[in-house]
Amino acid sequence: MQLTNRSKQVSNKEMTLAEKMYLPAVISGLAITISHFFRKKPTIQYPEVKRYLGPIYRGHHILKRDEQGRERCTACGLCAVACPAEAISMVAAERKKGEENLYREEKYAAVYEINMLRCIFCGLCEEACPKQAVYLRHDRMVPVFLERDEVIYGKDRLVEQMDDRYIRSNNSEVKTTPTEPSLTRAAT
Amino acid sequence: MDLTILTAKGIIILVIFAVTLGIAAYSTYAERKVAAFLQDRIGPNRAGPWGLLQPIADAGKMFFKEDFIPSQASKWLFILGPCLAMLTALMSSAVIPFSDTIRFAWNKVNYEVPIQAIEINIGVLYIFGVVSLGVYGIMVGGWASNNKFSLLGAIRAASQNISYEIALGLSLIAILMMTGSLSLRAIINEQATFFEWNVFTQPLGFVIFLTCAFAECNRTPFDLPECETELVGGYHTEYSSMKLGFYLFAEYINMFVSSAFISALYFGGFHYPFMSVVNGALENSLGAVTGHNIGTIISLVVFFGKIFFFIFFFMWVRWTLPRFRYDQLMNLGWKTFIPLAILNVVITGAGLLYNFKYSSWLIAIVMIVLAVMSTSRAPKREVIPQQS
Numbered sequence: 381m382q383l384t385n386r387s388k389q390v391s392n393k394e395m396t397l398a399e400k401m402y403l404p405a406v407i408s409g410l411a412i413t414i415s416h417f418f419r420k421k422p423t424i425q426y427p428e429v430k431r432y433l434g435p436i437y438r439g440h441h442i443l444k445r446d447e448q449g450r451e452r453c454t455a456c457g458l459c460a461v462a463c464p465a466e467a468i469s470m471v472a473a474e475r476k477k478g479e480e481n482l483y484r485e486e487k488y489a490a491v492y493e494i495n496m497l498r499c500i501f502c503g504l505c506e507e508a509c510p511k512q513a514v515y516l517r518h519d520r521m522v523p524v525f526l527e528r529d530e531v532i533y534g535k536d537r538l539v540e541q542m543d544d545r546y547i548r549s550n551n552s553e554v555k556t557t558p559t560e561p562s563l564t565r566a567a568t
Numbered sequence: 569m570d571l572t573i574l575t576a577k578g579i580i581i582l583v584i585f586a587v588t589l590g591i592a593a594y595s596t597y598a599e600r601k602v603a604a605f606l607q608d609r610i611g612p613n614r615a616g617p618w619g620l621l622q623p624i625a626d627a628g629k630m631f632f633k634e635d636f637i638p639s640q641a642s643k644w645l646f647i648l649g650p651c652l653a654m655l656t657a658l659m660s661s662a663v664i665p666f667s668d669t670i671r672f673a674w675n676k677v678n679y680e681v682p683i684q685a686i687e688i689n690i691g692v693l694y695i696f697g698v699v700s701l702g703v704y705g706i707m708v709g710g711w712a713s714n715n716k717f718s719l720l721g722a723i724r725a726a727s728q729n730i731s732y733e734i735a736l737g738l739s740l741i742a743i744l745m746m747t748g749s750l751s752l753r754a755i756i757n758e759q760a761t762f763f764e765w766n767v768f769t770q771p772l773g774f775v776i777f778l779t780c781a782f783a784e785c786n787r788t789p790f791d792l793p794e795c796e797t798e799l800v801g802g803y804h805t806e807y808s809s810m811k812l813g814f815y816l817f818a819e820y821i822n823m824f825v826s827s828a829f830i831s832a833l834y835f836g837g838f839h840y841p842f843m844s845v846v847n848g849a850l851e852n853s854l855g856a857v858t859g860h861n862i863g864t865i866i867s868l869v870v871f872f873g874k875i876f877f878f879i880f881f882f883m884w885v886r887w888t889l890p891r892f893r894y895d896q897l898m899n900l901g902w903k904t905f906i907p908l909a910i911l912n913v914v915i916t917g918a919g920l921l922y923n924f925k926y927s928s929w930l931i932a933i934v935m936i937v938l939a940v941m942s943t944s945r946a947p948k949r950e951v952i953p954q955q956s
Binding site: 396397398399401403404406409410412413414416417419421422423425 | 602605606607608609610613775884885887888889935938939940941942943
């Protein structure tokens with residue numbers, strides 16, 4: 381059965397004298413490697429240059445606010461149920477009078493925690509959320525942590541800041557690093 | 569020998585020693601950079617600008633690793649192994665003439681000191697002797713480890729070095745016949761004009777010598793003593809810390825010495841085209857002392873350029889060719905190189921009888937013709953269907 385047209389039949393014929401001398405093959409091999417020596421390197425110098433990972437990359441979690449700056453989350457718990465790694469936990473609370481500008485609905489999450497050691501960034505919470513409150517942002521990663529108490533992310537680190545709103549950009553705003561030829565072609 | 573010459577010699581010896589170590593250290597960096605560039609990568613670039621401090625970081629890492637000696641190993645021989653490897657590697661650069669002479673005056677006496685640690689009239693023989701000693705470092709270390717992989721690596725190294733030393737020596741005999749001297753300086757001075765460089769008079773000998781030098785240095789495609797795919801680490805499987813560092817270091821020093829040796833024997837050493845014209849102009853304009861010294865320094869730079877090219881060539885080949893199988897290695901050494909080298913000696917001798925220096929080309933031309941004929945007469949590549 382032929383799967384690709386790249387397969388090559390192997391021949392075990394007797395080598396000619398020129399082939400037995402190795403030298404022509406050695407010289408052509410040296411020519412191939414030296415041509416790679418002067419080639420442009422596709423390396424991206426990671427911490428200094430970051431590669432655009434695409435508009436659907438699943439990175440840092442964010443708890444969205446609506447246009448008036450009210451938290452969208454109603455602490456229904458569907459994300460926690462959907463989470464295969466059981467990374468999400470929350471405590472619900474009832475909205476008091478005078479808090480209408482803080483929370484969108486009558487119920488809200490007083491505590492919302494994600495354990496980043498458990499999270500596998502599958503995005504199922506995002507899919508499960510009926511209020512479009514939780515997203516995995518495409519432009520930021522969860523930073524490296526060194527201490528255990530840094531691992532559990534509370535609302536202080538998850539809720540969207542109004543002066544730094546998260547908008548999922550589409551392809552027209554894509555910025556690629558010039559070192560990635562396939563991306564520059566596809567995106568521009 | 570009077571004290572001034574002794575001091576000058578001492579300085580030269582120290583400088584050569586330091587330069588050898590420095591080049592060996594930076595060969596490790598160059599190896600990684602060249603490997604990276606040949607593989608479309610960038611290579612070490614974090615330690616210092618362009619990763620230039622990488623050798624220091626590597627040495628620091630080596631020093632701080634645990635220096636482990638296996639309990640069943642023969643302790644003293646285990647320690648002696650890397651020492652021997654390092655010692656012999658460092659000894660061999662003693663007779664290489666790096667350049668012409670330096671002239672200077674001290675206490676109203678004029679001196680002329682060659683840039684070479686010692687000038688002996690058996691320089692080639694000395695290098696051969698020391699290089700053959702080098703295999704003892706590997707042998708002793710591999711045997712003392714009390715490890716089957718180490719022993720296999722050591723045996724491979726020993727048999728490989730012995731096999732290729734014969735062809736190496738035979739390919740050199742043609743040069744010795746043409747020069748009539750074993751002194752490296754005499755061999756270099758024989759190649760004063762460009763078209764009398766031994767690579768032009770002895771093309772076949774050069775190819776044989778180069779290949780055997782690869783085998784002697786245990787470099788790919790002949791790095792069977794330490795082939796990690798078959799023998800874990802070869803003779804240095806059990807070594808760690810700076811003992812391992814010494815083995816690797818010795819390999820790079822050997823590479824440097826081999827490169828120097830190749831460029832001295834076949835590429836005119838410190839000579840370059842129109843050197844006599846340049847030197848004459850320098851001495852006329854700047855005087856017999858300053859002009860001569862500047863000419864010497866230019867020659868030194870040229871010689872090091874050749875050495876660096878060959879070090880690069882060693883690395884270039886390493887990342888081009890796959891490793892030979894052991895039987896292929898032995899067949900190539902015994903059935904191809906030794907007969908060819910003997911034939912080369914005979915033909916060169918016959919040519920010298922009629923004062924014709926380029927007779928070695930005869931074999932090269934015959935071989936090229938045979939190769940072309942065999943290619944043109946070969947049947948079209950027949951495809952044998954695979955059995956499924």
